[in-house]
Amino acid sequence: MRILFIGDVVGDQGMDMIQTYLPRLKRDLKPQATIVNGENATPVGRGISEAIYKALLSSGADVVTMGNHVWDNREIFDFIDSTKKLVRPANFPGRDVPGRGFTTLQVNQKKLGVINLQGRVFLPPLDDPFQVADRIVDELRQQTDMIFVDMHAEVTSEKRAMALYLSGRVTAVVGTHTHVQTNDGQILTGGTAFMTDAGMTGPDDGILGMKPEAVIGRFLDQRPARYEVATGPNKQLSGCIVDISDTTNQATAIKPILINRDHPYLN
Template sequence: MKVVFIGDIVGSVGRDAVKRLLPWIKDKYQPHIIIANGENAAAGRGINAAITRELFEWGVHGITMGNHTWDNREIFEFIDDEPRMIRPANLPEGSTPGRGYTAIKVGSKELAIVNLMGRTFLPPSDCPFRKADDILSELRQKHKCILVDFHAEATSEKIAMGWHLDGRASFVVGTHTHVQTNDDRILPGGTAYLTDAGMTGPRDGVLGMERESVIRKFITGLPSRFQVAETKWILSGACVEIDEATGRATKIQTIRVDEDSWIAS
């Protein structure tokens, strides 16, 4: 099975990149299932129903989220009824809408996906490591192929999660920091790992935001309103091949395309 994961989609620029490049991704990588992180898809903060429908219509099969899940309040109106979207599973049980994991089936291919959020430098949440243990213990009874999107700030926390789940998940991919890392590898237990998939959005901003306001905040220390930059786009992610009989990854390669190289191609 081939799975493509698309890094954090940021605003209309990121959505435009996804719309333009999905046909190319399908042709080049021949993925069976495409998963994308959508927590910044609506103007850089959260997601809404219209954007969710668009992503599915364009060919995304599952959407993961993160710490900006609730920034667009419209999500409360549809997240409980959308089984293809998941939010961090280690948010408080019993009072949090939506689901933290699900199974995506496309034709004969089936992939379980899990969303977790780190605790270092992010809002309070339950322990992602213990939550991962509980969820994977359940999922592995029915599913061989499992993808975990670990939405976390600290590199050390992401790497620790990769090793913690080695041999139990097919692919552990980090999101949130918007900068693709150069450490894609297959761990000894057969888990494909990437510290951060990178961002799909404005290439020439600061993590997708308009750069002048970010620089101003660093210089002055004063509050500054951040808006999604209107620049050329970049699409970042990864393609992983998984042995369906064992759930072990056999290959991982990063995807990184910007608007200039896309035009050149």
């Protein structure tokens, strides 16, 4: 099996890159499952709407994962409970949390589980993602052949810790949130694919997708600043491909995908 994963989609430019290149990537790479992180996909770069969610599915996503901005567009409360294909971080605290933290996908003769987790270092103090992962992974291992984890976290150590903690129990742990693609894809000893961050899909002229003036100003004067999605002419798409053995259900390879002005898509 092959899984295509696309990192955080940011704003209108991110959606444009998805609609332009995701069908081509699926045509050329032939993944059996496609997962897209859409937590920044609205025009303001925070949250998701039902129309954008449906556009991601129409462009080729099988599952849409989220992150710390999941609730930032309140429209999500109107539709999140009605779909199995939108997955928010599973470790939000409290009872009756809207939506779901994991889902399953039938892929030919195989069943894939998809889990979304959020880290706690430099992010809101959600429930312990490691304990939540234990519970969900134990449940999914009884009903699925493979498990993919989107680990939405700020620090590299927390993402790698989760990957090593789950090594041998899940098929892949890929990080999101920091919007910078890392060059550390590897297959861990237990047969689990890992990459610290898949990168972002959206404006390539800003800082993590935002207009640079406000971000730089915040560094200079430490005063609150309103971040807005960058609008320059350059855009990027980032993600990765994970190949999985149909015999062992273990990952065999993980490779980054990057499309931008320096890495044009030639197919």
